[in-house]
Amino acid sequence: MRFEIMNAGKIQLCASLCMWLGIVTWTGNMKLHIWSVFVQQSYEGDVVFSVLNEQVNVSKGLRDGKTFSIRSPVTRKNAIEHRVFWSAWLDSLSTRVFGVEHERAWRKQVRDARVVVLEAGCGRPTNRLATFSDGTRACVRYGIDADQVLGETLSYYLAELLGISNLPPLALSKLNLSSEQWASVRGHIEALEWSPNAIVSLTEFIPNVTGVFIPLHLRKQQGGLQLSPETVSNMTVTYLVELMQWSDLIIFDYLTANFDRIVSHIFSLQWDARVMERTTNNLLKTINGHLLFIDNEAGIVHGYRVLDLWERYHRLLLGSSCIFRRSTVRRISEMKRSGDSAKLLCELYRAREPLARELGSLSQEHALTLQNRIDVVYKHIQQCTDIM
Structure with missing residues (x-):
């Protein structure tokens, strides 16, 4: 890859581009007077960045906390590979939302931390926003019954198996x-009529988030997310990175049979033609452009129990996308080959959660349902490959 830079500040600009691509990390703050980036395809297949005048702010942690977006068109060959896979170049721009070490440290920290405040927040009336003695905050999900807490937890660990870090x-x-953890808020818990010794889930509270609209390319009744190289030539990098997360x-x-997010929008189209123009349930976006898949209580356990009511809409949603991350396809293939997802x-869940055996796990019936849904997704990916 070579960069054609038409500016005197070559060193600063190269540094910013290297940080953007994840090659180096900047530890300070600076302002760069760089030029708008236009991506062009060279005859040798390399990407050439021609730069025109634009003011850009670059701040600490640029790779994870992007403070600017590249609004230039993306070359066709660089966005999608073999017409069904997001390209490695584009995928490399989408970092993990929550790092493995961060998740490990957070779980260890909150399991014994003392809760000093419980207040309304975090969606459902049965949920509460907890503040710990060190200032850390978490969403506490009590659930209408234990199955909702189990569904939330198994959905989280299924995402980990899939390499999806948006939860x-x-x-x-x-x-x-x-x-010691709950004694300070005992009165509040009793007022809520939460059962003593019930198991609840704690999820990290993420501030400064916004609602998310379903992308236009998924709202269309026909075609769905079947993007061609010609289509993506007019899309920004920022938009494409978000579409990858949507895929x-x-x-x-689909795998979790979670009807309480996009599927409920599809269902509501029967009487509300403008429902797709509203923000999506249980989906948020951070200031860095990461999507957060929150409140997965309807996933797996409860979702599998009511499949007959929702499966038609689950299939419509799955059929709307024919572009995938290679890493996700690889994980699906591995789970297909295992024959026992x-x-x-459950092995991952029990290894990470000391309370796993007390909360319970998947029934045999639901275990078969999960494997069947893995098989359906695997077949869908194959069909997309044939179609494209």
Whole structure:
């Protein structure tokens, strides 16, 4: 890859582009007077960045906390490979939303941390926003019944098996009102009529988030996310990185049979023609452009129980996307070959969660449902490859 830079500040500009591509990391703050980037395809297949005048702010942690977006068109060959895979170049711009080490440290921290405040927040009336003694905050999901907490937890670990990092870190906790963790808010818990010793899920609270609209390319009744190289030539890098996350979300929601996000919008089209123009349930966006797949209580356990009511709409959603991340396809293929995805899921869940055996796990019936849905997604990917 070579860069044609038409400006005197070559060193600064090269540094910013290297940081943007993840080659180096900047540890300070600076302002660069660089030029708008136009991406062109060279005769040798290299990407050439021609730069024209534009003011850009670059701040600490640019790779993870992007403060600017590249609004130039993307070359056709660089956006999609073999017409069904997001390109490696584009995929490399989408970092993990939550790092593995961060998730491990967060789970360890909150399992024993003392809760000092419980207040309304985090969606459903049964949920609460907890503040710990060190200032850390988490969403506490009590659930209407234990199955909702189990569904939330298994959905989180299924996402980990799939390599999808858009779910905030999760840990389980037991409402032992005499324990140091919950004693300070005992009165609040009793007022809520939460059952003593019930198991709740704690998920990291992420501030400064916004609602998310379904992309135009998924709202269309025909075609869905079947983007051609010609189509993406007019899209920005920022938009394409978001679409990559949507392609993972579609697979994830199908596997978990979560009807309480996009599928509920599709269902509501029967009487509300403008529902797709509203923000999506249980989906948020961070200031860095990461999508957060939150509140997955309807996933897996409850979602599998009511499949007959929702499966038609789950299939419509899955059929709307024919472009995938290679890494996601690889994980799906591995789970297909295993023939027992539920075993892989439960092994991970039990290894990470001390309360796993007490909360419970998948029934045999639901384990078969998960494997069947893995098989359906695998077949869908094959069909997209044949069609394209």
